[in-house]
Amino acid sequence: MTLFTIDTEKCNRDGICAASCPFALIDMTSKSGFPAPIGIAEERCMNCGHCVSVCLTGALTLKTMGPSDCRPVPKDYGISPEQLEQLYLTRRSIRVFKDKPVPRENLQDLFRLVGHAPSGHNSRVVQWLVIEDAGEIKRLSGLVIQWMREVLEQNPAFGKSMEADILVAAWDRGEDYILHAAPHVVIAHGPLQFKDVYPVRSEFALAMSYLEIAVAAMGIGACWAGFFQAAVQFYPPMNEAIGLPDGHLSYECMMLGYPKYKYQRVPIRSLPPISWR
Ligand SMILES: Cc1cc2nc3c(=O)[nH]c(=O)nc-3n(C[C@H](O)[C@H](O)[C@H](O)COP(=O)(O)O)c2cc1C
Known part of the structure; x- marks a missing residue:
């Protein structure tokens, strides 16, 4: 053929x-x-x-x-602008989760949806790891804290700029402000060689953004795990500790779970600078 x-x-x-x-x-x-x-x-x-x-x-x-x-596109499909606005405005970064996991079938469906995100040259390089084991999640948070302690010692200004002093103090009180004891920690990973390659490099954040919006529509909370990702970037033992396939890098990480609290208001966000030509 x-x-x-x-x-x-x-x-x-x-x-x-x-x-x-x-x-x-x-x-x-x-x-x-x-x-x-x-x-x-x-x-x-x-x-x-x-x-x-x-x-x-x-x-x-x-x-x-x-x-x-191929699934047909329904004739009058569509989300109304009002529904989309509501979804965008009410999505929040969720940091306090119910002690109840999201069923795997629901997560599987979400990954299927996210697979429809744009992909540079349709390369579809993103792979997913979902960590659900509470001990494992705590161990990874602990490693981020270990990195933060080292940063605070070697470069206190940098450490404070990412609030490491506060996060370490919280950890020492028994509180996890790194992965927030989330029921699921989702890692978008792929081969290390894409690290500096555009557009492949962008796909991981893009897929994660799609996931974040999709979960918001399904009553699931999400929060980007930026401290975790920073440790992956600056602290070599971190990526190793995740146990990804050989030669793979964690490109983006997100916490997921059912939100414990309901937000009541939309915080103010100013219009970003826009120039027109
Ligand atoms: C790339 C990225 C990394 C982030 N990392 C963290 C993080 O490590 N911990 C955290 O609590 N929030 C993290 N956030 C969430 C931001 O703090 C949050 O988006 C911001 O405060 C605005 O709140 P909103 O998402 O509810 O509008 C991250 C957000 C992004 C986009």
Whole structure:
């Protein structure tokens, strides 16, 4: 099978598939007028599926997916602007969780949804680790604290700039302000070599942002674990301690769980500077 086949009974030769292909890999100039892959199409196609997805008549079948494999887009789908505004405004960083785990099926569904996030060159490099063991989560928080103690000793100004003195003091009182004893700690990881590679590098934060918004819509609370991630960046034992596959790095980390408290108001956020040209 070539990169794609056309059902000539269904194809209306409107060229929408060709116009939608990100790399102009579909030729509409053949005598028959049906779409055909250009010579390098097979090699250069990134399998984004737009040609299948956009076809009005379901005439195009890619090697990897046909119209019947793809869920139809409902005619009047959509979230209203009011609903979206409400979701954005009421999402909060949640740091106090109920002692009740989110069922794995729900998390699995969320990861499936997040898999629809944009992905540079459709590379889909993000892998997930979900840590649910309370002892393990505490051990990782403890390691962040260990790093913070070292920072406070060696570079107190830097330590204070990230509130390490306060967080260490809280830890010594028996309170975890690093991973907040969350029922789930989710790590987006991938090969270390993507560390400085755009756009792959961006995908981890993007996937995590999608996850954060998706969980907010489902009554699950989330908070970015930035102190944890900082330790991954500055303290080599940290990444090792997570036990990721060889050569992998934790790119982003988030706490998840059901919120213990309900927020009553939307805090004020000023409009960021915008320039127009
Ligand atoms: C990249 C990133 C890292 C963060 N790291 C932490 C963290 O380690 N601990 C924490 O309590 N909150 C963390 N936060 C949450 C921010 O403090 C929070 O987004 C901010 O105070 C605004 O509150 P809101 O998210 O409820 O609007 C982080 C947020 C981002 C975007």
